[in-house]
Amino acid sequence: MNRPNFTYEAEGWTLIVHLPEELDHHNCTGLKNETDLILSENYIKSIVFDFSKTKFMDSSGIGILLNRYKQMALSGGTVSIYGAGPQALRILKIGGILKLMKIYNSKEAAVKG
Amino acid sequence: MSEQNKTETLKMELEALSKNEEFARVAVAVFMARLNPTLEEVDDVKTAVSEAVTNAVIHGYKENGGIIYLEVVADGSRLAITVRDTGIGITDIKQAMEPMYTSDPAGERSGMGFSFMEAFMDQVEVKSAPGEGTAVTMKKKING
Numbered sequence: 001m002n003r004p005n006f007t008y009e010a011e012g013w014t015l016i017v018h019l020p021e022e023l024d025h026h027n028c029t030g031l032k033n034e035t036d037l038i039l040s041e042n043y044i045k046s047i048v049f050d051f052s053k054t055k056f057m058d059s060s061g062i063g064i065l066l067n068r069y070k071q072m073a074l075s076g077g078t079v080s081i082y083g084a085g086p087q088a089l090r091i092l093k094i095g096g097i098l099k100l101m102k103i104y105n106s107k108e109a110a111v112k113g
Numbered sequence: 114m115s116e117q118n119k120t121e122t123l124k125m126e127l128e129a130l131s132k133n134e135e136f137a138r139v140a141v142a143v144f145m146a147r148l149n150p151t152l153e154e155v156d157d158v159k160t161a162v163s164e165a166v167t168n169a170v171i172h173g174y175k176e177n178g179g180i181i182y183l184e185v186v187a188d189g190s191r192l193a194i195t196v197r198d199t200g201i202g203i204t205d206i207k208q209a210m211e212p213m214y215t216s217d218p219a220g221e222r223s224g225m226g227f228s229f230m231e232a233f234m235d236q237v238e239v240k241s242a243p244g245e246g247t248a249v250t251m252k253k254k255i256n257g
Contacts, residue, residue: 022135024131024134024135024163024167025131025134025167025170025171026131026132026134026135029131032221056138056156056159056160056163058160058163058164058167058229059164059222059223059225059226059228059229060167060222060223062223062225063221063222063223063225064221066223067220067221087156090156091160091229094225094228094229094232095223095225
């Protein structure tokens, strides 16, 4: 049984990544390669991670976010987040992500930046 | 009333497949419900278990499979969880537990697994040696 994991959406030069309900090592496995592929084929200035469906995350998700942040920073791009619930926010805070990325309440606000 | 001081144990042997990371943390969450935890306490423990099991899958067994031994003891309001593997073991435990340290060559891991375990549990103890596997025991008092 394969649950669809990450879905992607583009708005202008922004890539929106819709994250799954459980953001752990198992579910993160495909994300790097899939995102790498999209980034290599499109001009992307910012990545927005959608946490609105995410009910659980652990440090695997922190690793993903940090990698994307470093990668985008090299080209002057940005990474931001919207829709993070209480569990995710606690993990993001402890993981130091809140110091690096902006958190928005809606997709529209995140895309607008 | 008489149930309050009994020690209750859960023991599970799981294949070290990444799909079992979720299963392990949910199983522990369901088991600990008998201690009447708050939602936050359940999240804390789920995250800590997820980190320890993921470490066994990725590092202990290098994603080649093996068996993970999970033991959870509920004693009054105290929870003690041990995640054990018979994998490659840790050469330098102190270094492994440093925040941000990771032995992952691909650079995808944050190195924060142990930091999260320590943030969410009251006590974390690691017993390991090269070639002798690893046992991580985490304790938490559940206040509810």
